[in-house]
Amino acid sequence: MANLVNIKIDGKNIQAPEGKNLMLVARENGIFIPSLCYYEHIEPPLGTCRTCTCKINGKYGPACTEKVHEGLTVEVDSAELIDTRKALVEMMFAEGNHICPACEKSGNCDLQHMGYELGIAVTRFPHLFKDRIIDYKPSRMVMEHNRCIKCKRCVEEVFTDDGKRVFNYMNRGNETFVGVDYIQEAKLSEAQAINAMKICPTGAIIVRGVSMTAPFGDREFDQQSTQQKKVLKKPTLNRPAITEKKIIATVSLAGCFGCHMSMLDIDTELLDVIELVSFDKSPLTDFKQFTTRCHIGLVEGGCCNSENVETLRKFREHCDILVALGECSVWGGLPSMRNSIPLSECLEEAYLNSVTNEPGGNIIPYHEDLPKILDRVYACNEIVKIDYYIPGCPPSANHIWKAVKNLLWGEEYSILYSEFKYD
């Protein structure tokens, strides 16, 4: 048994065995430090994702590569450190192509979970939309490079029975990816393959024929935050009596109208809403033009053509507050799947080379009356200033209305963990 040493985390005195990993010590003492790559039985620790960055004896450093020793002082929960860690997770979302609604691991994904815990509605970084392949060659699994965060867990943890690596980093710099050895991969047992999928913190390793059986709501990270219960403020209704109706405008740009459908999902509360607000330009009213200045504009979808851009700019002109509603609006979402592919390839595939097209019988539509298609899908905040973001595909109805009520009447609210989702 190692000596017990005294350390301090955020001013709290803690005793722990000397040399123990700081990450574990924090965990055992109920202190939440976000992490993605840390895997307790890999030594030396990987230290790749950096999401557990704290201030250790006054210096920045990841908790996972720190052994506790007498007198260690750790700062975890300062505003600056919380923002730093949030930025790192945002960076992973910006770097990969993480389309949660289309991912098998959604709901059971550590990366997504960290996004929820840290309350990431939008990333501060431009999405890179780097073209990455999906590797279908392994016999037992599919390697989805778009989702890989290069945490190194599989590289250091998955070996064949004769001790050979199945995964290894390839290339370097921004071209780094985790390559699969097809020969070794075929030697893995079903259980070993499933373990590889399980230790992957995202949906990069998918084993063929194994489905994620849990339905929405029952998945690993659906309901409960791993952070210690924070006391939720009760919504207080200390607003002045509403005398005038607030005016809302809505639009669906490069989206699917799913977010609009979700808006309607508040069911009977809709009747109250109708009392409190009126809608100007919106698919709900079918007003084509703005008739008045609006308090809030709710924008669904990103911009995939010139008309989207013009409409969005009109919204900015006519609305006091602009809210990006849903994943597509926030960063591009599903339509941005085309962003890593040249426009010409997309158009030719759709209009000329598709199996349902008659050879030679089709053209790519171009007419001065048609909106011009942009080279890629742009997030709304690349075109105009966006004031608030509501993530989700679609965002839950409660989330939308809580946010809108807060914006219009300053009503206090708290978004439940279970209401904050990317899918």
Place this chain on the structure above:
Amino acid sequence: MPEIISKKFQEPPRTQMLNKLWQFQQERGYIDDDALKGLATEFGISEIEVEGVISFYHFFHRKPTGKYTIYLNNSIVSEIKGFQRIMEAFERETGATFGTVDRTGTFGLFLTPCIGLSDQEPAALINFYPFTNLNAIKVKDIISRLKQGVLPESICDAPSDNIRYVPAEDKSVFFRKYQTGQALGKMESLGPQGIIEEIKKSELAGRGGAFYPTWKKWEATRQQPASQKFVVCNADEGEPGTFKDRVLMNSYAGSMIGGMIICGYAIGATQGIIYLRGEYWWLKSKIEAALQEFRVIGFLGKNICDIKGFDFDIRIQMGAGSYVCGEETALLESLEGKRGEPRTKWYFPVERGYLQYPTVINNVETFCAAERIIEMGADAFRESGIPGSPGTKLISVSGDCKLPGIYEIEWGMTVAELLELCGAEDPYYIQVSGPSGECITVKEKFRRISMLDLLARKDIRCGGSFMIFNKQRDIVKILLNFSAFFKEESCGICTPCRAGNFIIQRKLERLQDGLFNEADLQELKSWGTLMKNTSRCGLGKTAANSLISAIDKFHDYFVARFDKDFNGLNLKFDMAAATADYEKYKS
């Protein structure tokens, strides 16, 4: 004296990985599938692991690279000295485009970051032989002679040392008269502890740029109870704009070797390794010859200098094109035949270094200095420099100046004096310590160059690279060159460095296009700070340094490029550029 194991230590086979790969690369021009499979079987590892190593180093290729493989330097100094024209000339003369091999398989054209010839740019390596001061006519001539069957080694240049300045009054440390083995003769009388005391007294600090006290490394390694210890010389001089180690190895290789031997004696090691960057293949034979000379004299081998039981030998390990391998733990990984990924700080090299044995890693200049300190005595060394920062330092000066080359300055010289010495032409933006260092303006020219406290902001540290840019140079272009460099050279395993450098490059491109305002600038700065605070190794921690300092010091320069119509609501969006692809379908 620490116990010295006389039995020769056998390095495990895997450490030969890079050598084997080099062999295939040079014999076949690339590493083919058979070679890869063979190596996997030989080392008992999976093929993906071999492939992972190959793909990490940019001098290893999986496709043929032509009979003549040409690497043209694309670093910033090359860029301002006419890189673009040279690139076009090579493409025109060879018929290949960069990144490919011509149809006959004769010429392969590739780009590579700084090859340590910044004082004679534009420069290229052809089959790893140096060709300097290129111009379009020279390129034409070189290619036509190669086409006639002349070997590159017979027409390559012998890069001159360009030693422009040494301090007066015999104060030179590095370039004083050199006599092989003079320092070694003093080893026995000083004894290991005495050597470390002498180094401590000299206040010698790591010359790779981190300035960690050398004696501390040596002492810590000496204290380790281990059956085997190693001395590693970091000759992976990759920081763009630095070439001092090249000059030392070209003309004073014995000094470096001597320094390693002294270190080996002090810490109780029997084996030394020089990790020489692939860009310096042309120096390898010179160093080999020096090593052989040492062996013949009895300065390497058994019972060195008649010190009974002191056995020590040195081998050279060639790197294969990777900037990050200059980071000491990445270098160790590379020596072990792996990808050059820096280790975490879970163990330090002095505890567990090469093959998990205690290891001292020092830079070429540090070993040379150590040798000279033992030779001249710490007291004499302390005669030069300033209190707290004694001795001299080699500075590689390049860019917009009349006399690019090596300057051995006494610590404490001001930037202004150095600019004067090298004949700087209208200096405007000065990059100190390379892209990972910081930039300074002419207003700061009265700052001293020393190892002293950084916080005072009075003195400035310089690891070796000193690049001068005049008013005509575009700062955004300089920064873009740096971010492209880091984006490629990041080892790719930690998030802030791998993604951060990529993101910063994208953002700078927007700046270049004028899609920018003050908020973006501050955002860029905060992202740089994030990388600095959270990256795993020195590369990521320093990659944004020049960006951050440029935003502060050249703020007006950026402001002049801002989007002037910015109203805070509608962002600048280039509709014509965004629809250009689609407009092609207008019939």
